[in-house]
Amino acid sequence: MLDKISTVVGVLLVVFFLLHSPAFGKEVIHVVGSEFSPDRLEINTCEEIEFINVDRVDHQFQYFVNGAKRTLYLLGQGVAGSPAPDTRIIELDSGTYEFRCIPHPWMHKLTIHVEVDDEKCRAERNSPPR
Numbered sequence: 001m002l003d004k005i006s007t008v009v010g011v012l013l014v015v016f017f018l019l020h021s022p023a024f025g026k027e028v029i030h031v032v033g034s035e036f037s038p039d040r041l042e043i044n045t046c047e048e049i050e051f052i053n054v055d056r057v058d059h060q061f062q063y064f065v066n067g068a069k070r071t072l073y074l075l076g077q078g079v080a081g082s083p084a085p086d087t088r089i090i091e092l093d094s095g096t097y098e099f100r101c102i103p104h105p106w107m108h109k110l111t112i113h114v115e116v117d118d119e120k121c122r123a124e125r126n127s128p129p130r
């Protein structure tokens with residue numbers, strides 16, 4: 001009985017640490033003045049990409065994953081009633097992706113190049129915090 005309880009507690013602890021481990025190598029892209037900053041990113045597959053829209057207008061970014069259209073909506077700052085900028089976190093498989101804003105075709109595109117899986121990067125990301 002005690003064995004089972006300690007096993008359950010152990011599993012819960014591992015799950016807790018996995019869920020709360022800091023995202024390793026999270027790259028941030030700000031959208032400011034209808035520009036991507038930066039507008040080019042080279043990352044590894046284990047890294048997350050966080051979009052932060054500090055503009056007061058909504059943006060709607062379109063990109064393609066294996067030929068399938070994906071859309072990323074970001075509300076303008078203050079639009080949703082919260083003063084905090086709208087953010088989205090995505091992950092991408094290896095490849096090159098181009099993001100274009102549908103309502104603002106004059107915006108320069110964002111290019112993200114994702115390199116193949118980096119074992120070391122992934123191992124660090126999945127290890128519990130020290």
Ligand SMILES: [Cu+2]
Nearest residue numbers: 059060101104
């Ligand atoms: Cu836009």
